[in-house]
Structure formats: structure tokens, C-alpha cells
Amino acid sequence: xxxxxxxxxxxxxxxxxxxxxxxxxxxxxxxxxxxxxxxxxxxxxxxxxxxxxxxxxxxxxxxxxxxxxxxxxxxxxxxxxxxxxxxxxxxxxxxxxxxxxxxxxxxxxxxxxxxxxxxxxxxxxxxxxxxxxxxxxxxxxxxxxxxxxxxxxxxxxxxxxxxxxxxxxxxxxxxxxxxxxxxxxxxxxxxxxxxxxxxxxxxxxxxxxxxxxxxxxxxxxxxxxxxxxxxxxxxxxxxxxxxxxxxxxxxxxxxxxxxxxxxxxxxxxxxxxxxxxxxxxxxxxxxxxxxxxxxxxxxxxxxxxxxxxxxxxxxxxxxxxxxxxxxxxxxxxxxxxxxxxxxxxxxxxxxxxxxxxxxxxxxxxxxxxxxxxxxxxxxxxxxxxxxxxxxxxxxxxxxxxxxxxxxxxxxxxxxxxxxxxxxxxxxxxxxxxxxxxxxxxxxxxxxxxxxxxxxxxxxxxxxxxxxxxxxxxxxxxxxxxxxxxxxxxxxxxxxxxxxxxxxxxxxxxxxxxxxxxxxxx
Amino acid sequence: xxxxxxxxxxxxxxxxxxxxxxxxxxxxxxxxxxxxxxxxxxxxxxxxxxxxxxxxxxxxxxxxxxxxxxxxxxxxxxxxxxxxxxxxxxxxxxxxxxxxxxxxxxxxxxxxxxxxxxxxxxxxxxxxxxxxxxxxxxxxxxxxxxxxxxxxxxxxxxxxxxxxxxxxxxxxxxxxxxxxxxxxxxxxxxxxxxxxxxxxxxxxxxxxxxxxxxxxxxxxxxxxxxxxxxxxxxxxxxxxxxxxxxxxxxxxxxxxxxxxxxxxxxxxxxxxxxxxxxxxxxxxxxxxxxxxxxxxxxxxxxxxxxxxxxxxxxxxxxxxxxxxxxx
Numbered sequence: 001x002x003x004x005x006x007x008x009x010x011x012x013x014x015x016x017x018x019x020x021x022x023x024x025x026x027x028x029x030x031x032x033x034x035x036x037x038x039x040x041x042x043x044x045x046x047x048x049x050x051x052x053x054x055x056x057x058x059x060x061x062x063x064x065x066x067x068x069x070x071x072x073x074x075x076x077x078x079x080x081x082x083x084x085x086x087x088x089x090x091x092x093x094x095x096x097x098x099x100x101x102x103x104x105x106x107x108x109x110x111x112x113x114x115x116x117x118x119x120x121x122x123x124x125x126x127x128x129x130x131x132x133x134x135x136x137x138x139x140x141x142x143x144x145x146x147x148x149x150x151x152x153x154x155x156x157x158x159x160x161x162x163x164x165x166x167x168x169x170x171x172x173x174x175x176x177x178x179x180x181x182x183x184x185x186x187x188x189x190x191x192x193x194x195x196x197x198x199x200x201x202x203x204x205x206x207x208x209x210x211x212x213x214x215x216x217x218x219x220x221x222x223x224x225x226x227x228x229x230x231x232x233x234x235x236x237x238x239x240x241x242x243x244x245x246x247x248x249x250x251x252x253x254x255x256x257x258x259x260x261x262x263x264x265x266x267x268x269x270x271x272x273x274x275x276x277x278x279x280x281x282x283x284x285x286x287x288x289x290x291x292x293x294x295x296x297x298x299x300x301x302x303x304x305x306x307x308x309x310x311x312x313x314x315x316x317x318x319x320x321x322x323x324x325x326x327x328x329x330x331x332x333x334x335x336x337x338x339x340x341x342x343x344x345x346x347x348x349x350x351x352x353x354x355x356x357x358x359x360x361x362x363x364x365x366x367x368x369x370x371x372x373x374x375x376x377x378x379x380x381x382x383x384x385x386x387x388x389x390x391x392x393x394x395x396x397x398x399x400x401x402x403x404x405x406x407x408x409x410x411x412x413x414x415x416x417x418x419x420x421x422x423x424x425x426x427x428x429x430x431x432x433x434x435x436x437x438x439x440x441x442x443x444x445x446x447x448x449x450x451x452x453x454x455x456x457x458x459x460x461x462x463x464x465x466x467x468x469x470x471x472x473x474x475x476x477x478x479x480x481x482x483x484x485x486x487x488x489x490x491x492x493x494x495x496x497x498x499x500x501x502x503x504x505x506x507x508x509x510x511x512x513x514x515x516x517x518x519x520x521x
Numbered sequence: 522x523x524x525x526x527x528x529x530x531x532x533x534x535x536x537x538x539x540x541x542x543x544x545x546x547x548x549x550x551x552x553x554x555x556x557x558x559x560x561x562x563x564x565x566x567x568x569x570x571x572x573x574x575x576x577x578x579x580x581x582x583x584x585x586x587x588x589x590x591x592x593x594x595x596x597x598x599x600x601x602x603x604x605x606x607x608x609x610x611x612x613x614x615x616x617x618x619x620x621x622x623x624x625x626x627x628x629x630x631x632x633x634x635x636x637x638x639x640x641x642x643x644x645x646x647x648x649x650x651x652x653x654x655x656x657x658x659x660x661x662x663x664x665x666x667x668x669x670x671x672x673x674x675x676x677x678x679x680x681x682x683x684x685x686x687x688x689x690x691x692x693x694x695x696x697x698x699x700x701x702x703x704x705x706x707x708x709x710x711x712x713x714x715x716x717x718x719x720x721x722x723x724x725x726x727x728x729x730x731x732x733x734x735x736x737x738x739x740x741x742x743x744x745x746x747x748x749x750x751x752x753x754x755x756x757x758x759x760x761x762x763x764x765x766x767x768x769x770x771x772x773x774x775x776x777x778x779x780x781x782x783x784x785x786x787x788x789x790x791x792x793x794x795x796x797x798x799x800x801x802x803x804x805x806x807x808x809x810x811x812x813x814x815x816x817x818x819x820x821x822x823x824x825x826x827x828x829x830x831x832x833x834x835x836x837x838x839x840x841x842x843x844x845x846x847x848x
Contacts, residue, residue, distance in 0.1 A: 007823030016817050023815035031815070043821035069550050080820060089611070115605035148603070161605065337833075404834045421830050428830055429823075446834070456653040472834060475825040487836040 002430040003085040007041060009473040014037045019048060028052060032059045034242050037479040043080055045478045046504055050076045068507040077502035083496050084470035086451065088462055092159040093119055093150035095217060096450050096460040096465055101178040101186070102441040104227055107403050108142045108204075109152045109443060110181045110461060112188075113172060118161035119150060145154050147174045149186060149206060154444040162206035164188065165421065172210065174459075179225040181230070187213075187232070187247075193221055199232055199245070214252065222282065228276035235368035237265045242280065242298065244309050255300060255311045257282075263316070272331040274347060277302055277309075279366050281349055286327040287392075294325050297366060297373055311388045313373055321378030324387075327354040329396045336360060337405040337423045353400040356411040358385035358420065376467060385425040390414070397437060401446035406468070408449055417451070419471070433513055436464070441466075445492070460484075467492060473505060481512035541621055550580060550678035557677050561594045581683030585631075587639075589684070590677065592628060592633035612667045634687040638680060639696065643700045644821040647672055653703040685712045696726050 015034070022031045032052060035045050052059075053073045066192045090096060097111035138371040148161040164172040178189040181204065188200045188210065197220045213232070219235040220243070230247040240259060259265060269285040280298040284291050286416045299312040319326060328351040336348035340499040347363040365381040366373065384414050387406075395412040405423035408435075410416070417440065435453040443450050447468050452461040469488045476485065486509050493502050522720070536537060551555045592609065595601070603614035609632075610625040623631065641650060651672035680687065693701060702718070711714035825831070 003820070005821040007821070007825050009825040009828050010823060012824055016822070018818070019817050020815055037824040041821055041824040044817065044819050047817060047819055051813070051817075054813065064583065086843075089607045090608070093605045093607065096602055113605070114603070116603045117605045119605055286530070320735070323523050368811055389606050406830070421828070421833075423833065424829070427826060428828070447836075468834070469836070472820050472825070472831065475823070475828075477824050477826050477829065480826060484831070484835055491836075 003082070003434060005043075005471065005474065006086075006430045008427045009475070011390070012039050012041060012044060016372075018043070019044075024050075028055065028057050029060060032057070033061065036062070036479055038201075038479055040477055041475050042478050042481075042505060042508065043474045045508070046073070046501065049073045049504070056192075058477075062511075064134055065511040066509065068511060069504050070384055071431055071502045072500060074505065076504060077500065080474070081496070081499050081501050083499060084467040084492065085431070086464040086466055088464045090465045091463045092152060092339055093482075094160070095463040097173055097463055098147070099177045099459045100439065101181050102443060102450070103181045103183075104402075105403050106385055106441070106443045106446065107154050108181050108183075109441070110149050110178055110186050111147050111452075112147060112164075112176065113460065114147045115150070115161070116397055118148060120160045147171075149178065149188075150201070151181070152185070158310055160206065160479040162186070162202060162204070162387075164202070164283060164359055165209055166200065167211060169209075176200075177223070179223060180227050197234070201247070213247060222268055224271045226273050226275065228275040228278055231273070231274065231277050233271055233273055233280065235265065235271060235282070235433060241263050242271070242300075244300075245275075251308075252307055253268050255298075257296075257298060257314060258309070260316050261293055261295060262453070267291060270331055272333055272349065272364075272449050274333055274349070274363050279363060281331060282356040283331055283351070285329040286319070287354065291325065292320070294319055295320050297374065299366070302325050313371065315373045315376075317378060322382055323379070324357070324384065325353055325359065325382065328359070328394075329351070329354050330396055330398045333363070334400040334402065336362065336413060350407065351399055352396045352409050354396060354407060355390050356388055356390045356393055356396050356413075356418075358398065358407065358409060358425075359383060360385075363474050383425075385422075386427055388418075388427065395436075397440055399440040399442060399449070404446045406446060407441070408442070410440060410451075412436060417449075417466075419468075429471060431466070431471070466496075478512055481509040482516050482517075483513045485509045486513060550583060550676065551591070552677055552683065553674045554638055554677060555674075558591060561591075578680065580681055582684065583678070584685045586634070586677065586680050588623075588632040589631040590621070590638070592631050593639075597633065630688065631690060633713065634684055637687045637691040638677075640694060642674060646694075647674065649699065650674060650703070650790075679707075683707065685843060686715045689715055693719055693722055696723055698722055698726060787815065 011043060013165065014235040015037070017102060019031055019034055019206065024032065031048060034040070035048050037360055040048075049065045050073045054071055068348075078273045078308075082467060091109075091111075093111075094113055094115050096113050098113060100109065100111040102109050136179060145312050146156050147164060150159065150161050152159045166172065172190050173192065174186060176188050179187045179189050179199075183204070185201045185204055188202060190198045190200060192198070193397045196215060199214040201213050202210045219237045221237055225231075227235065227247075229389050232245045233245060234243050235241070235244050239254060240257065241254040241256040241266075243252060264285065271280060273280045278300055281295055282298065283295045284293045288295065291374045291491065293316045294440045296314060296316040298314045301311045304330065322368070331351045333347065335345050336350075338344050345498060349363065351359045353359065353360075359382050359384070362383055365376070368376075391413060393411050393458045394411040395410075397410040399408045400422070401407065405421060406428075407422045409418045409420065411418070415433050416435065417433050417437065419428045419431070420426065421428050431509045433451070433453075435455070438452045438454040440449060440451050442448070449466040449468055451463060451464050451466065454461050470492055473485060473488060473492075486506070489506055489509060493506065531815065549560065552560060592613070595612070596609050601607075604612055606612035610628050612621075613623050613628060640646065651674070654675070655674035686709065690701065690706060690711070705718045706716065709718065717742050
């Protein structure tokens, strides 16, 4: 499926109709002039300019612009470049992820893959060993083949692979999951099928072996790694408790939680903790609507040394209290940016519902004195984004940018990735995806959206990269281009200097930026 | 076996009696197409695969064809993924053996050629191939999947020296033309000769689909004597007509084609543009001239006019500059 973009700010359906009509009448001057309105995005602008150039058209106005773009527009392809939307060849390595994670600062990305050759070995690698090739020829399951973690650092750019071998010489299984990465280590959780859950820390430079931080012979679920709080949390499904393990001191303590009568621990869906670790939200899998609860809030008191946590307060919120919410499929927490007169930043929890709608809870709301949570009124603190009125989805996903107020959501029913203005809670653009998306994350100063596709009947998903600046430039009317857009364009040009679309866009931006500087609106 | 990094012709410059050739178990050139792929599946190491290539790649024109088959095989076993490469192209570029360091365009061409060669080993082409080979008294006998008969089939070596024509053959196949003239394929002296034949066939097919009544002997060979590029106006007409006829050759019809012999030449004044409504009496209703429809149906619709998100997502360098100015 082709990637299509629909910008939600101002419709251009009438302008397309208008341009087609004018063209049919061969009123090329009117067609040209019509492109200089604010309901024509830069992509439509370039398409029309390309067609005009093919007619050997010479405009009566904006001649300087025409002179600059005329030699270039004929090189424009009929359809927009695929280089900047879901590009599947940028990420080094085979870009097939069994599991992946990103650092909190968005500068590092790691993925677990079934490759044999390390990235740093590739130039000198002589090929497979006999056994490896035999396995490949027989199209074997990756079991038994070695697997690696490919690490990509964006700034300064570097890519390398590290082994997944423990201190005892054991290779971690391909079903291990990458939970997080920081400047020093990658954290991997491994479940060996015998009820043993282990958390490993691997040095990011590949030196040394995987260090076992935690081993627990209990069935666990809802793993959550909080690198700001240096803690790893999960739910012990036997004891029905939150296990909180320190990544620093190796200490571990369990906080028993009480579930409502009709709620089974197996139906707990996801655990997410605030950066300080004091507030934990646990969502309930309510796809079949058999439970009355939507999510629970657990407040902890964390003692000195970041190790002894005790339960302070908890509450389970019911569907009847939250009439527009049923099943919060995915949750995340990060700094939220609000505009209520002035720019205000605070920690917030973000959720995406099974319908694709987004909700937030400000962490400050939950920092009430003891007993305060029980007094909260549902929808007063669960704030919705713009409602999109969709049906239930088989899968939804949310990802938060770190520095800019953008949220990305994915909705599987219509195979759409949406970008939202998180500050004003409005939708910006719908992007049709070529495949089903498993996870998304913003990288490199929020200028890249990294998606991992879900490949049918395969364990690994293909990694693809989308350039946010390309999307923003494409949705802007050329008449509004200014000097900032040139700065926005430069990294794209550096990445793909031969892309005709960018070369034309550069000339258009330069022209309008100059014009707007002379005659500011 | 080590692979020398500084010899781009490594696999193909060894003598026939080299040790590596002795070590090889197959001669891919003497296999049928399916046997060649089966042979590659049976080998157990990269070295063995390469030695098979070496043994088979000493004949003229063998390099290109064998490389195509070899790359297609490597792609089918997804070796580039095991080698931690993003794509086959990336694999070919970074692989230590430079014999396979091909550009993405060459790679795409190679894979397309193998697609064509593979297609010939099965229906609907197998019977035509068998008839041709029986007539010529050559070919390999191969048991077909669906019939107990043993039909003669091509050897891989039959395509040595003919690789450049394979993409044109692919165009005939894509157009659904199953009755391939193998004499034309193997006996065309140059690619240009074969291109003329392919263009004729495709033109006939387009006519058959669009204007069945127009298929007659009077316009059966429109390209046979064309020595000049048609007038720009008629060229545009042809292009616009082709746009609606889904011509698999695209704009190639405007290219100059050399005549087969002096007898085939006709005067420029007598040139008939096969796609011109005037010349072919197809009647009115077809646009003539440079005009083409706008047909604007962009994949990016709507705008973010005056949206504050542009301020909020200001590139980092600009934020730093503005902060410095404010300070």
C-alpha cells in the first residue's frame, strides 16, 4: 500500500477540483496563480509546477521563481519521494527486529536480530561457516543460530553489534526482549520457559558479558524499565504484587496489591511508572468488555536508597466513571507541553484507547495527599485529545516525542499513523502506512519517527524511518515558507542531495522566504 | 579457501584445470534451469557455491548469466539478512568477494533476468520451448511437474551471450505473449535487432486489445523500416495513446531503430506513425498536440496553514540561535 498523507489543518479537496477545472479550460495563468494560496500545500504546488513546465508554460508573475525552478521541475517524479516516508534501507544492519528499544534521549536505538555477522566485522567477513549456511539453506527457524544486538547511535553517528552471551557463557535466547538502553548498557529480559525471569545488563560497547541483575523463578508480566528511577518493575502473577528491583543496588522488594473481586491478574495489561517511580498505573485488558475496571493507580512511598517501597494508596477506576474509555491499549509517560496562556511543562501519562483516541493524566493530579486519589472524579483528570470517532481497533499504539509537542499514534483498522499536536490536542496529519506497525519511537531530536513493522508469519519486523521535517514541509503552503524552513530542509538535502523534489523545494523556500522577509504579513 | 579482495574477476579468471574446478561437483552451464537451482540448494558452504560458479563460468558470456542466477539464489535464501546487510544491494557492496559488488541497477537487472529464465522452465512456455528444441535437435530432457512426458528444455549455457535480450523477452512475457519466436531470440545479431521484433509483437498486442478490427497485414510491421524519429506532434499523440494502452515498453517507441536491410528502408515522407489517428484512420476523439491532462490527484492532501506546530518544531539550531539572541 502506498503512503498517503492527509493534513488536517485545511482541506484542499476544493482546490484540487478547481485546479482540474481551470486546467481543462486551459487557463494556465489562472492555474499558476491559484497555487499561491494558503490552501495549496507544497506537494500540490510542485505537482502543478511540473505539469506546467511540461506544457512549456511561461508565467506572467513570479518570474524569478519560475526561472529558478523551471530547469529542475522536469526532473520531478510523478509521485513524491519514498526516501523520506517509511524508508526501510537507512538503518544499518539487516533492519529486521525481533525486539527493539530506544534510549530516553532518543539518541540510541538497539534491535535484536538473527544476523551472523557483526556490523563492525562486515568489511572483512569471509562468509558463513558451513553450519550456518546449511541452516540458512534449510530455511531453519532462527533457534540455534546466533543472534546479535545491533546498536545505532545517531549523534555522533556510530553503529555496531554486540553479542548476547552471559557471564556463564550461555547465549540468551532469540525470544529475549530488549527493555531499555542508556549511555552505558542495554537491558534485556529473558524468560526461559521454566518460569525463570531474568534481567540482564549488557555493556553497550560489547565488552564483557551479560550481567545478570535479577533472577526470579516466578511467572511475571507487565515488565517496565524505568532508567530515570533506576528500577525494573513487573507484576508477580503468583503473589499478585508489584516487584520493584533496583538496577543499582540489586535490592528487590515486593508490594502486594489488592485486585477487585472480578478482576483476574491475567487480565492486567500494561504497567507504566512515573519517572520518580512514585506513581504506577496498571491498565486492564478489557477488549471483550468483561471487566468493569479500566485502570488502577498505585501510589508508592520509596524509602532511602531507592530500595524500600511501600504501598501508600491505590484505586481502580471503573468504566462507568470514564464513559468514553474502555480499554487503554498502550501507555507512556513523558513531559507534556500545554498551552493554557503560557507554555507549561509537566510530567504526564499518555494513553491510547482501543478506539484510537488519546487521553492524558497530569502526574501532578495524582500527587495528592493520602486518600486524595479516592476523591478524584474520573473524567475530570483523564483529559481527551480531539475525538476521532473511530471503531474498535485490533491494535493501537502511542509514541511521544521528547522535546517537541508531537505525539504519534497508530491505528490498525485503517493502517494509519497519526501525528498530533500534543500541546493543543489536535490532529495534524494522517499517514497511511504500507504495513502493520508493531512499535514506534521518535529519534534524533524528534526529527525521525522510527517504526517497526509487523511481518505476517515472521517473528521479526522490518524497521523503517520517516522524516518528520519532510512531512511538515510537505504540508505547508509555499506562500508561508520562511527562513526556518530552509534550516528544516538542509538535513534532508544532506541526506538525499540528488532528490529532485528537495532541490525544487529549496528554490521555492528561498524565493518565498525572501518575499516574506521583504513583505511580512 | 580464502577470497582475494583485490581481484574483481576472481571467480572467472581461473584456468579450467584449476584445483577449484576439480573440486566442484556441478557445471551449472550444462544443467537445466531447475537443475541449476537444485544444485545450488544442495551445496553446503559458501566456498562450495563459489567453486560451482568458477567451474561453470569459463565460457564467453557465462559471467553475467551465472551471476544473475547466483544472486537470485542468494536472495531467495535471504543471505543478506544473515550477513547483517540491509538489502541485497548492500550485501553485494559490502561483501568481501568483489565479483558480486554490483550496483543496485545491475542487481535489479540481474534479478529480472533470472525471473525470465526461471519462467521458461514451466508453463505456458515449456511446450513451445520443447517444440523449438526438438526441431533444432538439441536441449536437455527434463521431467515436467504435471506431465509424465520428458520434454526437452534449455540449458543455462543456452543463454550465455544473450543476457542483454532477456529483459526484452520479459516484456513479451509480461504482455501475455506466450508464443515466443526462439529463432528470433537466439539468432538476432544485436539487441537492437531483437528490440525491433519485440516492439512489433507488442504493437500487435496493443492493437489486438484496443482495436481488434485494425489488426491487418497493412500495418503488421510498423517498425520494420523506421529510420527517423517521428514528428514531435505525432510523437506526443503516440505517447498519449500509449498512456491509455498500458504499453509495457513506455516511451521506447520514440527511439530510432536501425533497419535490418537496405530493402526494408522507406522514404521519410512515406513514414506512417502507427499510433497517429490521422495515418491510421482511427477517427476523431484523440487529442493531438502538446496538451496533457492535469489529472491532479495528489497523495498529499490538505494543508497545515499557519499551524503553530511549525514554531514548536523549529529546528534545534534555530532554537539555539534564538536563545542566544534573547540572552
